[in-house]
Amino acid sequence: MKSSVISVPTKGKILISAPFLTDVFKRSVVFLCEHDEKGSLGFIINKPLKYKLNEILEDFPEFDAPVLFGGPVQTDLVNFIHRSGNIIKGGYEVNKGIFWGGDFEELKKHIELGVLNPSDFRFFLGYSGWGAGQLDREMKDTSWFIGEGLEEYIFNTDYKSLWSKTLRDLGREFALISSFPDDPSVN
Numbered sequence: 001m002k003s004s005v006i007s008v009p010t011k012g013k014i015l016i017s018a019p020f021l022t023d024v025f026k027r028s029v030v031f032l033c034e035h036d037e038k039g040s041l042g043f044i045i046n047k048p049l050k051y052k053l054n055e056i057l058e059d060f061p062e063f064d065a066p067v068l069f070g071g072p073v074q075t076d077l078v079n080f081i082h083r084s085g086n087i088i089k090g091g092y093e094v095n096k097g098i099f100w101g102g103d104f105e106e107l108k109k110h111i112e113l114g115v116l117n118p119s120d121f122r123f124f125l126g127y128s129g130w131g132a133g134q135l136d137r138e139m140k141d142t143s144w145f146i147g148e149g150l151e152e153y154i155f156n157t158d159y160k161s162l163w164s165k166t167l168r169d170l171g172r173e174f175a176l177i178s179s180f181p182d183d184p185s186v187n
Helices: 104-113 134-140 161-170 173-177
Strands: 011-019 029-036 039-045 068-069 073-084 092-095 096-101 121-131 144-148
Touching: 011 134, 029 092, 039 068, 039 134, 104 161, 121 134, 134 144, 144 161, 161 173
Parallel strands: 068 121
Antiparallel strands: 011 029, 011 144, 029 039, 039 121, 073 096, 073 121, 092 096
16 A cells, blocks of 8 residues: 655654664654644654563563554653554544553453454554654654555564655655665665
8 A cells, every 4th residue: 555745744644764864763663643733742663672561561461462662752651552442442543443542451451351462452662752843843854754654554563674665655756765775884
């Protein structure tokens, strides 16, 4: 499925980092859950961690859903995105059928009952946040490209190729960018 190029960040879209970013956002794809005059918040969806949630959280049932590095803000905080809004109450619908958060105790209960599919969940340590106007300034500096927040991106498990794929899906003019080497000095 192809995304169209979007120039204004809004909730439910993805931010694709420009290839010159060398910080924590290097080759990142961020699912934007909030964007308004107060700021922006999202989660990096292509940086998996080697932990299981029950290894991080005490008294959490075993659940084989991915845990990802969501961003550099509050890295001791766990958030989740899911496709189980009909089961987990209290979530915020970001895109049609894609929810952020919900009742954590209810989540644990449903995991213990075995009624949830791990592939419908993404857990995040930390988040990506921008203050008022900060993301808009970064957009003017072309630090980010914006695409559709497609379900196939958010729940993708081919993390290594997601950055390139989302750029290619923006159109031909981004195909060259998507093939830039990770370290241009070795090219």
